[in-house]
Amino acid sequence: MINLTIDNRKIEAESGRFILDVARENGIVIPTLCSHESIEPTGSCRLCVVEAKQGKRTRIVTSCLYPVAEGMVVDTKSERVKAVRSLVLQLLLARCPESGQLKEMAEEMGVGPEPRFTPDQDNVKCILCRMCVRTCEKVVGVSAIGFSYRGTEKNVCTPFKEESATCIGCGACAYICPTGHIEMTTTETGDTRTIWERTFKMKACKVCGRYFAPEDQLAYISAKTGVPAEELAVCVSCR
Numbered sequence: 177m178i179n180l181t182i183d184n185r186k187i188e189a190e191s192g193r194f195i196l197d198v199a200r201e202n203g204i205v206i207p208t209l210c211s212h213e214s215i216e217p218t219g220s221c222r223l224c225v226v227e228a229k230q231g232k233r234t235r236i237v238t239s240c241l242y243p244v245a246e247g248m249v250v251d252t253k254s255e256r257v258k259a260v261r262s263l264v265l266q267l268l269l270a271r272c273p274e275s276g277q278l279k280e281m282a283e284e285m286g287v288g289p290e291p292r293f294t295p296d297q298d299n300v301k302c303i304l305c306r307m308c309v310r311t312c313e314k315v316v317g318v319s320a321i322g323f324s325y326r327g328t329e330k331n332v333c334t335p336f337k338e339e340s341a342t343c344i345g346c347g348a349c350a351y352i353c354p355t356g357h358i359e360m361t362t363t364e365t366g367d368t369r370t371i372w373e374r375t376f377k378m379k380a381c382k383v384c385g386r387y388f389a390p391e392d393q394l395a396y397i398s399a400k401t402g403v404p405a406e407e408l409a410v411c412v413s414c415r
C-alpha cells in the first residue's frame with residue numbers, strides 16, 4: 177500500500193492503481209465521458225485530467241491512465257486543471273454542438289454558453305471515444321461495429337455501413353455511449369427493436385408475456401453458454 181493526497185485528503189491506496197479509480201473509491205468526483213468499470217481505460221475524452229505532483233515535478237495527467245505513487249499530491253480542481261478541462265469540453269462541444277449530455281456537463285462546469293470554437297455543421301453526437309466499439313468487442317464479444325475513414329471523416333459504423341450480420345441487437349453500445357449518439361428504438365408494443373438500421377424481433381417472456389430481449393441475443397447467449405434457449409425465455413423479473 178502507498179500513501180498519497182488527493183484534494184488535501186490523505187489516502188491509502190494499492191500501488192499501481194489509477195488515480196481516477198482511487199479518487200472515485202474515496203468519493204472524489206472527477207468528470208469523465210469515456211470511463212466504465214466494464215472496460216479498460218483509454219484516456220480518449222481527456223476530461224479526467226488532474227494535476228499530479230511527485231517530488232518537485234507537477235504535471236497535468238490523464239487520471240484514468242495515471243498510476244498513484246507514494247507521496248503523490250493530486251489536485252483535481254486546480255485553476256490549471258479547470259482551464260484544461262474547459263478547453264477539452266469546448267472542443268468536444270464544437271464537434272457535437274447538439275449533444276444534450278455535453279451541454280449539461282458544460283453547464284455544470286461553468287463552461288460557455290457561447291461556443292469558443294466554430295461548431296461542426298454535421299450535427300453528430302459522437303466524440304469518437306470508442307466506448308461502443310470496445311464494449312461490443314470486449315464485453316459482448318461480437319465486434320459488430322468499428323471505425324471508418326480517418327481525420328475529420330472518422331466515424332463509427334457497421335462494416336461497409338451495411339446491415340450487420342453479426343450484431344445481436346443487445347443495445348450495449350447504445351447504453352454505454354456517453355453522448356446519446358447511437359439510436360435504438362423500440363415499437364410501442366415492444367415486439368421489435370431497431371439499432372444500426374437493423375430491426376430485431378423481441379422475445380416475449382413465457383411467464384409474464386413482456387418483450388424483454390432480442391431473439392438473436394438469446395440465441396447467441398444460448399450458443400455461448402450451452403443453456404437451452406427454452407430456459408432463457410423468461411425475463412429477469414419472472415426468474
Ligand code: SF4
Pocket residue numbers: 311312316318319320321342343344345346347348349350371372
Ligand atoms: S447492439 Fe450490436 S453493435 Fe451494439 S453492442 Fe450489441 S451486438 Fe454490438
